Amino acid sequence: MPSDRPIFILGCPRSGTTMLQLMTHAHPRIAIPPETRFMVAAYQRRLRFGDLDDPARRRELADWIVGRRQSRFHELKLDAAEVTEEIVQGPPTLGSALGIVLRAYAARFGKPRWGDKRPAYLQSADVLLRLFPDAQFVHLIRDGRDCVASLKEMPWYDGSTYEAISVWAEAIDFARRSAPRLPPGSYHELRYEDLTRDPETELTRLCGFLGEEYDPAMCEPSRMARVVPSWKTWHERTRGEVTTARSGSWKDRLSRQEIALCESVLADRLEAYGYELSGGPRAGRSQLLAYEHTAARRRLARFKRTAADRLARLREPNPPAARLTEGQLALAGVPRPRHEPPVPVA
Incomplete structure (x- = not known):
């Protein structure tokens, strides 16, 4: 039976996740939209939406998703009224409401599988x-030095080099520590x-993980670049051919x-993923202390978010898990309609 599990693409910012999104979106059965901004934000506000068994509450949630410009719902080019009614008439859980939006985006392209892409999903x-207990996660990893170099050049990035390095370290630590605890068959x-050097091999492996047949169209993501909003000028390279030209460009940037x-901070992580060190001198003590201060501040912020979430879970009026896919319905214990054999005609 074809899979209907949701797919989430994640990775350190500037690691190539938009390219991978377009490659995946090029598959005839899968639709992955540009980055949305309603998924985690809605989860963090779930107590405000109240008991979703009440259709009026589901309508408030739907209005918040489709009407809030920060959600970037408008970039999905969906009919807000139709999506709102689908949410109101849909299963009474937060995951279902959010999944209905992504499912509607996939339906716009005539595709059965849906998901999302955002680097921040690593956190x-x-x-x-x-929200989606049958989710499959695809993590794209890139040389941390290239990610740091690219991040520093982005018009929207206002952090320090220390923060950029810390972001990549957190992405690798997720892969090494958190990913092994995910359910079997949910992480790739x-x-x-490797993806830019031999896209066919890597995408074939990805499709095997997703339970899909590889399609050659996936190697030409530029054909799908129109789904990326034109104002995101930093994704302009996705409109060209897949190239290895940017690999290792950190040496000049x-x-x-x-x-x-x-290299002083990330040495073991870089080498664990096959990235060679330059052999240059170590960073000075003051630089290392500044980095450790930044990393510690970020760890404290994550701890506070986790603690607040644990408290919020004690007050949830509804389980948040979606009830849209076969796996989600099975996990929720929702009986599926039985397919009775046809009655023979006398």
Whole structure:
């Protein structure tokens, strides 16, 4: 039976997740939209939406999703009124309401499987698993030095080099520590460098994980680039051919001090994923202390978010898990309609 499990693409920012989104979206059965901004935000506000057994509450939730510009619902080019009614008439859970939006996006392209892409989902995999307990996660990993170099050049990035390095370290730590605790068959990782060098092999492996047949169209993501909003000028390279030209470009884009800091902090993580070190000098003590301060501050922020979420779970009026796919319905204990054999005509 064809799979209907939702698919979530994640990775450190500037690791190539938009390219992978387009590759996956090129598959004839899968639709992955540009980054949305309602998934985790809705989960964090779930207590405000109240008891979703009440259709009026589901309508409030739907209005919040489709009417809030920060959600980027408008970029999905869906009929807001139709999606709202689907949510109101749908299963009374938060995951179902959010999944209905993604399912409607897939239906726009005539595809049965849906999902989402956002680098920040690395910090919220447990949340996504609560919302979609049968989810499959695809983690794209890229040389941390290239990610740091690219992040620093983005018009929307206002963080420091220390923060950029910390973000990549957190992505790798997720792969090494958190991913092994995910349910079997729910996590797959691949390297950007391998994907750009031999896309057919890597995408064939990805399709095997997803339970899908590989389609050659996936190797031409530029044909799908129209789904990326034009104002995101930093994704302009997705409109061209898949290339390895940017792999290793950190050598010309980072200063000696930045390279030293990256390699001093990330050495074991880089080598674990097959990235060679330059052999340059170590970073100075003051740089290392500044990085540790940044990393500690980020860890504290994550701890506070986790603690607040644990308290919120005690007050949830409804289980959040979606009830849209075969796996979700089975996990929720929802009986499926039995297919009775046809009655013979006398």
